[in-house]
Amino acid sequence: xxxxxxxxxxPNKQGYRSFGLGAFxxxxxxxxxxxxxxxxxxxxxxDVFLRALQRDVAWDFFYGTVNFDAVFGTVNxxxxxxxxxxxxxxxxxxxxxxxxxxxxxxxxxxxxxxxxEDWTNQGFDPFASPEETDKPFGVKDGSNTAAxxxxxxxxxxxxxxxxxxxxxxxxxxxxxxxxADVAQDEPELYPEPGFEDEVCAYSLFAYLxxxxxxxxxxxxxxxxASLYCPTTEEYILPIFHGNDRVExxxxxxxxxxxxxxxxxxxxxxxxxxxxxxxxxxxPGDIRHQGYSPKRSMLLVWENASPELPELIRTxxxxxxxxxx
Amino acid sequence: MPSTxxxxxxxxxxxxxxxxxxxxxxxxxxxxxSNIFEVAGSSRPWEKVAxxxxxxxxLEVIRAEGTSEWRTCAHDEFPLVMDGEVTIELVRLxxxxxxxxxxxxxxxxxxxxxxxxxxxxxxxxxxxxxxxxTAYRITATAPSVVLLQTIFGDDTVERWADIxxx
Numbered sequence: 001x002x003x004x005x006x007x008x009x010x011p012n013k014q015g016y017r018s019f020g021l022g023a024f025x026x027x028x029x030x031x032x033x034x035x036x037x038x039x040x041x042x043x044x045x046x047d048v049f050l051r052a053l054q055r056d057v058a059w060d061f062f063y064g065t066v067n068f069d070a071v072f073g074t075v076n077x078x079x080x081x082x083x084x085x086x087x088x089x090x091x092x093x094x095x096x097x098x099x100x101x102x103x104x105x106x107x108x109x110x111x112x113x114x115x116x117e118d119w120t121n122q123g124f125d126p127f128a129s130p131e132e133t134d135k136p137f138g139v140k141d142g143s144n145t146a147a148x149x150x151x152x153x154x155x156x157x158x159x160x161x162x163x164x165x166x167x168x169x170x171x172x173x174x175x176x177x178x179x180a181d182v183a184q185d186e187p188e189l190y191p192e193p194g195f196e197d198e199v200c201a202y203s204l205f206a207y208l209x210x211x212x213x214x215x216x217x218x219x220x221x222x223x224x225a226s227l228y229c230p231t232t233e234e235y236i237l238p239i240f241h242g243n244d245r246v247e248x249x250x251x252x253x254x255x256x257x258x259x260x261x262x263x264x265x266x267x268x269x270x271x272x273x274x275x276x277x278x279x280x281x282x283p284g285d286i287r288h289q290g291y292s293p294k295r296s297m298l299l300v301w302e303n304a305s306p307e308l309p310e311l312i313r314t315x316x317x318x319x320x321x322x323x324x
Numbered sequence: 325m326p327s328t329x330x331x332x333x334x335x336x337x338x339x340x341x342x343x344x345x346x347x348x349x350x351x352x353x354x355x356x357x358s359n360i361f362e363v364a365g366s367s368r369p370w371e372k373v374a375x376x377x378x379x380x381x382x383l384e385v386i387r388a389e390g391t392s393e394w395r396t397c398a399h400d401e402f403p404l405v406m407d408g409e410v411t412i413e414l415v416r417l418x419x420x421x422x423x424x425x426x427x428x429x430x431x432x433x434x435x436x437x438x439x440x441x442x443x444x445x446x447x448x449x450x451x452x453x454x455x456x457x458t459a460y461r462i463t464a465t466a467p468s469v470v471l472l473q474t475i476f477g478d479d480t481v482e483r484w485a486d487i488x489x490x
Contacts, residue, residue, distance in 0.1 A: 158402060158453045178330045187450045191442035198455055199414060199442040204404060205334075205449025221402040221451065223473050226381035228402070248376045250360070250383070250471070254333050255343065260350070269350040273343035277335035277360040277406065279375045279383070280345075294330060301473075303378040321356040322377055324484035 004110040008118075015140025017118045021111045022101040024083060028119050030138050035072055037085050040097040042071050047136050050119060051238030054126035057112050058152055058216060061105065063302065064309075065242025067287060070266055073239075074108070078306060081108045088242065088287070090265045120144050127213035129234040129295070153218035160202035165220070167202050168210040178234065178295035179209035205252070208232055208297045215290075217300045229300040233292035242287040245308040246321045247300065251278045254296030263287045284312055284319030334448065335361045336407040337467055345489055358487040360385050360406055364469040366486075370462075372472070373481045380427060382480055384472040388464035394436050395461075397429035398422045401454040401474040405446045408468025412452060414441035415459040422457075428477010432459055 007020040018027040025036040033049040035042045052068040059066075061076035070089055075082040084100040086092025120126060122142030123134035127150065155165040167186070175182070184206045191199035204220060208230055215237045217229035233256055241247075242263045249258075251274040258272040263285050272280055272288075282288050290298075311317035335341070340361040345352045358375050367373050369389035376383030386403075388410050396417060403412070415436040422430055436459035444452055454460050462470070 157400065158451070161453060179332055180330065182332050183447075183449065185447065187447070187452065188445035189442070190444070192440050195414075195416070195439075195441040198416075198453075198458075199444060201444045201446055201450055201452035203449050204451040209332075221453075221473060223381065223400055223402060223475065226378070226473060226475070228473055246378055248378060248383070250376070251343070252334070262349075268348045270348055270352075270355070271346040272355060272357070273345075275335070275341050275343040276333050277340045277362075278343050278357065279360060280355045280357040281376070283354045294332075301376060301378070301383060303381055305379065308379070317379065320354050322482075322484050322488075324353065324356075324488065324490075 004107050006111050006114045008114065011140065019111055019115050021083065021103065021108060023099070024085070024101065026115060033119075035085065037099040039099050040085060040092070042085060044069055044072070046119065048238065050116065050124070050136050051126045053112055053116050054148060055215065055239055057109065057116055057148075058127075058150070060109065062241070063247070064244030065263065065287065067240035067242055069240075073242075075242075076244075077102070079105055081105050083108060088264055088266060090267075116148050117143060117145065120148050126238075127216055129214050131234075150213065155219050155221060158200060158202075158221040159204075159207060161200045162197045168207055173210035173212060175209050176211065176232070176295060179232075182206060182209035184209070204230065205297065208252070214295070225303055225305040227302045227304050229302055231298055231300060232295055233290060233298050234295040235292065237290040240287040240289045243282055243284045245303060245312060246284050246319065247282045247302060248321070249274060249280050249282065250299035250301060251276055252297035252299050254292070254294050256290045256292045256296055256298060258282075258288045258290050260286050260288050281321035283321065335359075337361050337365055337469055352489045355489070356484060357489040360471060361469060363487050364407075371481055372477075372479050373483065373487070374476070375471075375487065377476065377482075380475050382474060382476045384474060384480060386470040386472055388462055388468040388470050389466075390464065392462040394432040394459045395429040396421045396432055396436070396459045397454065397456060397474070397477075398424050398426040399456050399475060401429060401472060402451055403446070403454065403462075404451045404471045404473070405448055406469040406471050407448055408464060408466055409445065409447045410468050410470060411443055411445050411463045412454070413443045413461045413463075414454070415439065416441050417457055417459055420457045421459070427475040428480060429474065430478060
């Protein structure tokens with residue numbers, strides 16, 4: 001049980017509680033989420049807000065910035081979190097409508113979790129593609145706790161190693177409709193007696209074909225701070241991810257187009273189209289959002305070294321991947 | 325009539341469709357954009373070509389063809405087969421051949437000394453564990469492609485200008 005006190009009101013006419021954290025105030029109605037802060041206010045579709053909120057909660061604020069849209073979001077300082085409005089929007093800053101507050105991670109996490117729980121109706125799964133879930137709209141209608149509190153998969157060494165995360169089967173993870181043609185054969189293992197636990201391999205592609213979520217990286221192999229975080233993508237990444245370090249993508253199947261903008265201003269910088277076998281870095285000074293017309297397999301490769309943001313801030317590490 | 329059946333597109337050495345970058349206000353070099361199959365297509369067998377690099381960590385593309393040398397590493401490595409089929413043999417070395425802080429794999433001179441741990445046959449999409457301080461050798465009867473999660477080592481090849489969009 002968290003000791004954090006969550007500031008909320010009784011349900012409104014539509015059945016939803018309102019929440020407050022610092023000087024920010026959040027409320028929702030049938031279609032929209034409304035955010036107020038001392039110098040301004042903002043409205044987002046409940047669909048957009050809940051999908052972004054789900055990722056922010058599940059990833060524990062991720063690496064760097066999670067932009068819900070061009071105005072609202074969070075910046076992770078790994079122990080504390082900034083919640084902001086207009087901070088990475090040049091026009092808001094110029095008009096002095098922007099506002100940022102820093103919170104202990106526990107406090108913002110618990111408030112966001114409570115908001116996600118109260119505002120997610122039964123039948124709506126914020127992790128699912130739009131084709132695979134009900135709509136998030138309407139008056140309060142139950143809840144979907146199981147969908148929004150999925151355990152985040154994070155292998156300690158590699159999926160399939162004894163004692164670590166295990167492969168997925170029909171019993172818990174049926175093959176996704178868009179990956180019905182993905183081969184399900186597993187590697188052939190021929191361990192000598194006594195080495196059964198050390199000769200380990202599994203089918204990553206079969207594993208991913210059974211993913212029940214979209215835009216939700218999970219760790220499958222770990223080489224010190226080098227993490228393979230593959231994910232399956234369909235429709236639109238619900239956030240603009242602002243990098244605080246270089247991040248790499250390996251497109252394992254199909255195609256994704258990335259809209260790349262300047263991290264601090266939102267000014268467009270590039271469109272990156274990745275097809276199967278393509279490798280590309282996302283620099284440490286951009287924000288990006290992906291579009292995947294068919295469910296695809298993306299390998300997100302992260303360097304989880306905690307000192308990286310400081311190395312970049314002090315110029316000891318570059319925001320660009322390689323120099324050539 | 326619209327179709328609701330789907331075809332998952334994977335690339336291969338012989339068939340891939342590389343994407344690209346539409347620059348608006350940036351330099352394409354900032355994205356270090358390459359293609360695994362294109363790199364493997366222009367690599368010598370068993371050459372370890374970096375296609376991703378983040379501080380000391382790398383992703384290496386290996387064109388697997390024939391039989392590799394025996395190699396060992398002080399840390400775990402993880403090969404992912406992107407095309408073809410490979411067999412990996414593992415040997416538990418009697419004594420580690422590299423110091424614990426050595427980054428990346430090194431070639432072993434001659435046959436490894438130690439207990440045979442077994443072998444694995446991997447095809448497209450399969451990922452394996454190469455445990456620290458084991459010796460491993462890879463065989464591919466036809467040209468195959470492996471993406472290796474590892475750390476920059478003595479034999480990592482960097483040729484970014486050749487492989488990346490600019």
